[in-house]
Amino acid sequence: xxxxxxxxxxxxxxxxxxETYNMLCNGxxxxxxxxxxxxxxxDNSVIGGFILSLDxxxxxxxxxxxxxxxxxxxxx
Amino acid sequence: xxxxxxxxxxxxxxxxxxxxxxESVVYPYGTVKSVGDGVARVEGLSGRLYGELLEFxxxxxGMALDLHENGVGAVLFDSADSVSVGxxxxxxxxxxxxxxxxxxxxxxxxxxxxxxxxxxLEVDEYLPAERPAPTIIERRPVNTPLETGILAIDSMxxxxxxxxxxxxxDRQTGKTSIALDAIFNQKNTDVxxxxxxxxxxxxxxxHVINTLKKNxxxxxxxxxxSTASDSPxxxxxxxxxxxxxxxxxxxxxxDVLVVYDDLSKHAVAYRAMSxxxxxxxxxxxxxxxxxxxxxxxxxxxxxxxxxLGGGSITALPIxxxxxxxxxxxIPTNVISITDGQIYLESELFHSGIRPAVNTGLSVSRVGRSxxxxxxxxxxxxxxxxxxxxxxxxxFTRFGSDVDESTAKLLRKGECLTELLxxxxxxxxxxxxxxxxxxxxxxxxxxxxPVKKVKETxxxxxxxxxxxxxxxVAEVNNTGDLSDAVESQIKELMCNFKESLK
Numbered sequence: 272x273x274x275x276x277x278x279x280x281x282x283x284x285x286x287x288x289x290e291t292y293n294m295l296c297n298g299x300x301x302x303x304x305x306x307x308x309x310x311x312x313x314d315n316s317v318i319g320g321f322i323l324s325l326d327x328x329x330x331x332x333x334x335x336x337x338x339x340x341x342x343x344x345x346x347x
Numbered sequence: 348x349x350x351x352x353x354x355x356x357x358x359x360x361x362x363x364x365x366x367x368x369x370e371s372v373v374y375p376y377g378t379v380k381s382v383g384d385g386v387a388r389v390e391g392l393s394g395r396l397y398g399e400l401l402e403f404x405x406x407x408x409g410m411a412l413d414l415h416e417n418g419v420g421a422v423l424f425d426s427a428d429s430v431s432v433g434x435x436x437x438x439x440x441x442x443x444x445x446x447x448x449x450x451x452x453x454x455x456x457x458x459x460x461x462x463x464x465x466x467x468l469e470v471d472e473y474l475p476a477e478r479p480a481p482t483i484i485e486r487r488p489v490n491t492p493l494e495t496g497i498l499a500i501d502s503m504x505x506x507x508x509x510x511x512x513x514x515x516x517d518r519q520t521g522k523t524s525i526a527l528d529a530i531f532n533q534k535n536t537d538v539x540x541x542x543x544x545x546x547x548x549x550x551x552x553x554h555v556i557n558t559l560k561k562n563x564x565x566x567x568x569x570x571x572x573s574t575a576s577d578s579p580x581x582x583x584x585x586x587x588x589x590x591x592x593x594x595x596x597x598x599x600x601x602d603v604l605v606v607y608d609d610l611s612k613h614a615v616a617y618r619a620m621s622x623x624x625x626x627x628x629x630x631x632x633x634x635x636x637x638x639x640x641x642x643x644x645x646x647x648x649x650x651x652x653x654x655l656g657g658g659s660i661t662a663l664p665i666x667x668x669x670x671x672x673x674x675x676x677i678p679t680n681v682i683s684i685t686d687g688q689i690y691l692e693s694e695l696f697h698s699g700i701r702p703a704v705n706t707g708l709s710v711s712r713v714g715r716s717x718x719x720x721x722x723x724x725x726x727x728x729x730x731x732x733x734x735x736x737x738x739x740x741x742f743t744r745f746g747s748d749v750d751e752s753t754a755k756l757l758r759k760g761e762c763l764t765e766l767l768x769x770x771x772x773x774x775x776x777x778x779x780x781x782x783x784x785x786x787x788x789x790x791x792x793x794x795x796p797v798k799k800v801k802e803t804x805x806x807x808x809x810x811x812x813x814x815x816x817x818x819v820a821e822v823n824n825t826g827d828l829s830d831a832v833e834s835q836i837k838e839l840m841c842n843f844k845e846s847l848k
Contacts, residue, residue, distance in 0.1 A: 324376060324435070327391040331372040340370070345363045 276308040282322040282333070284315050295321060377419065377436045379403070385578045386623040389436045390418045398477060400439045405429040408459065409436075410443055410580055413624050420624050422580035424459055442477065445571075445588040446470035447595025452539070455556060455570040458584040463572060474595055476587040480646035487652045489686075492717045492826075493604065493661050496532030496774025497525065499704045499767045502726040502784060503733075504689055507717025508538075508602050509650025509659035513681055515666045515673060516691030520703050522665045524771050525689065526606040527555065529663065531562045532774040533604060539596045540568040541605045543589030546582045546612035549574040562772060575612075579623075582616035590647045593660045597649075600656030605648070609665035610641060614677045631676050642684050673708070687711035701768060706733050719777055719826035724833075725784040729763070736760025762792050765800040778822040782811055785828075785836060791844045807843055814839055 279299060283292065296309050303325060319334035377392030387409060389401070395411045401421050402408060407430050413420030423430065446460045450470045455463045458476070462468040489507035506512045506529075514522045530540045542559070544552045552572050559565050571589040573582045586607045593603040607613070614637055621634035629635045641664075648662040664685065666678050671692065673682065682688055687710045696703035715723055739756055743749050749757070766783055769775070775783075783804055786792065795803045812819055818832045 327375055327377065327393075329372075329374055329376045329435075329437070331374075336372050337369055340372070341364075341367055344367050345360065 276306055277304070277326065278310065279303075279307050279323060279325040280310045280312060282312045282314050282317055282324075284317045284319055285313050286319070287321070299323065299325075374437060377401075377438075379430060379432050379434045379436060380418070381432060382423075382430050384623045385423050385580065385620075387421050387423060387430055387436075388418060389421055392419055392436060392438055393417055395419050395438050396440075396442055398442045400441055400443055402437045402439055403430050404434040404436075410584075411438075412620075422578065422583075422620055422624070424578055424581050424584075426578070442475045443584055443588075444473040444475050445591045446472065447474050447592050448472040451569045451592060452567060453565045453569075455572055457577070458571060458573055458581050458588040460588075472595065474591040476584055476591055478591060478594060478647065480643065481649040481651060481655075485652055485655055486649050487657075488716070489650050489659075489713045490716050491602075491650075491659075492719055492722075493529075493538065493602070494532055494536075494777065495525070495529040496776075497528055497702055498769055498775055498780050498783065499702055499706070500525070500689060501718075501775075501777075501780055502722060503706050503730050504687060504704070504709045504711040505714065505718045505722070506661065506663075506711065507650075507713045508661050509648065510687070510711070510713045510717065511645050511648045511662040511664065511685040512711060513664050513666060513685040513688035514691070515668060515678060515682070515688050516703070517668055517671055517693045520691040520693050520696045521701060521771075522667070522691055523555065523608055525691070525702055526608060526663050526665060527558060528772065528774060529604065530559070530568060530606065531564050531772060533567065534562075534564060536602075538567070538602045538604055539593075540564070541589050541593045541603060542568060542570045543586050543605065543607050544570070544572045544574070545585045545607065545609060546573060546575050546577075546616055547608065549576070558772075579616040579620040582613065583620055586610070586613055586644050590644060590660070594647065597651065597658035597660050598656065600658045602658060603660045605660055605662050607644075607662065607664040609667050610681055611667045611677050614640065633676065637677070638680050638684075641681055645681075645684050686713050699768070700764060701770075704767075706730055707737065721777060721781045721822050721826055721828035722784075724828050725781055725788060729784070733760065733763060736763070758797075759787075759790070761797045762795075762800050763787060765797055766792075766804060768801065776823055777826060778819045779808060781822055781828060782808060782836065785833075786840055789837065789840055789844070791840050791847075793844070794847060803847070807840070810843060811836065811839060 300307055317333045317335055320332045322333050323330040375392055377389040379387050380390045381388045393416060395414060397414060399411045400408055401411055407423060407425045409421035409423045411419045411421050448470055457463055489509040491508045493506045493508045494501055495506060514525055516522050533540055556570060559568055569592055571585055571592060573585040589605055593605045596603045614633060617640055618633050622628060626634045645662055648660040650659040651657055664681060666681050668678055690705045690708040691703045692705045736756060739753060766787055786807055792800050792803060815835055818835055821832055822828060
């Protein structure tokens with residue numbers, strides 16, 4: 272029986288090494304299950320970190336978003 | 348910069364930086380499945396609110412209006428060019444909101460809350476566009492007049508604060524002019540005005556704003572504008588946003604006048620939106636809830652009780668009819684919702700009777716309770732006299748032989764019609780209106796040829812102003828015509844009548 276794979280899209284900046292990326296994928300399979308298929312998108316506007324979209328939810332751990340949060344935090 | 352403030356600033360920064368924690372931002376997203384005609388179908392993104400704002404990739408916003416188990420249908424506020432299939436959509440968790448507060452006075456905004464006059468808009472108060480109407484217990488009866496400064500309206504179809512009075516008529520009959528005159532007349536009162544343009548030509552809106560500026564009315568006016576080229580969703584949202592802006596002022600105890608110009612275009616925009624969302628069409632292809640569309644908007648006009656600050660929203664919705672047909676679908680709907688209507692007729696307009704108010708078909712269901720005592724005293728039988736004259740005028744059009752009493756009726760009617768004519772941007776104060784109607788009652792203009800009636804009335808007013816300035820002030824301030832003032836004015840008028848002979 273062929274298992275239906277869930278698709279995960281990871282958005283990262285160019286400067287992430289393959290080693291880190293693999294570690295990231297392993298971490299995600301550990302947390303969400305092994306039936307996950309990965310797709311990598313590189314986008315330098317992410318700056319650093321990663322944005323994972325899986326099962327209709329976005330987990331945003333990018334430096335871009337954190338900087339935006341920091342800006343708001345300081346302004347308040 | 349002194350050292351002290353520098354230190355405190357760096358301290359502040361340090362403290363803010365230290366209190367900041369790296370946190371993963373988690374939110375649901377959907378994917379655009381199809382997009383066209385300003386409507387996007389999104390897969391995923393379940394659990395949205397009705398009317399929630401959705402953010403599309405590229406900074407375009409939309410509103411979720413069709414909620415399904417595993418998808419939503421959304422209308423787009425901006426042009427759909429930058430949205431394409433496969434784009435991610437994020438729910439914002441907020442329903443459509445509009446800035447409110449004093450910062451908006453004198454400004455022009457669009458229904459999304461962006462300033463259209465090229466200046467930055469700084470507000471910290473927001474209200475949702477769709478809000479429930481005040482409940483029964485929160486209201487009090489309408490009993491304060493809202494003066495429009497137009498003699499024909501203030502005397503025969505008075506508008507009270509908190510009332511909804513429909514302005515209805517064909518195109519080019521002066522509907523917007525009446526609404527604008529009403530706005531100009533609020534200049535030295537505490538009333539705040541909101542003008543909402545729905546699906547109008549941008550040139551028309553620019554013209555209205557220029558007129559408002561020229562009459563120095565922008566200081567107490569907010570303009571909420573959606574042009575004909577805006578998406579149907581933006582046009583649909585415009586009156587609700589204008590109402591929220593007005594509610595912001597009303598909740599602070601202010602009296603507000605809102606003009607919705609016009610609701611027929613609003614219904615058309617809603618029809619376009621509904622058809623694109625595949626909602627079943629009903630009569631004239633309008634969706635089934637087109638009545639509720641307007642009733643929930645106009646129910647939000649209210650006169651709040653004293654406990655809630657006693658503010659009010661007076662609504663002047665405008666409906667454009669086709670060929671004078673007030674029994675079409677949307678006009679009858681809105682007529683039945685509002686507390687009366689001012690019916691403008693193109694025939695009257697073209698025969699030079701402006702404002703072209705058809706007094707027979709115009710009514711105010713709040714009526715006399717929303718009139719100053721002075722006006723009540725002089726305008727009692729006006730409507731009946733005018734309709735008797737109109738009837739008789741049609742009757743005698745073909746024959747010239749009429750008896751003496753009919754001739755008198757006709758002459759008085761002509762004189763009244765002439766007195767009710769009023770130019771644009773020439774609002775009349777309560778005293779002016781009372782005096783002119785009182786003079787008509789005393790038949791001061793008996794021997795004046797019809798063409799000179801208006802001129803003579805002006806002479807009479809200037810004479811009253813010079814000889815009886817205290818009466819002018821008293822009537823305008825108290826809103827009453829006391830016996831002392833009445834006898835004084837009467838004497839002056841009788842003398843004036845003598846001098847005309």
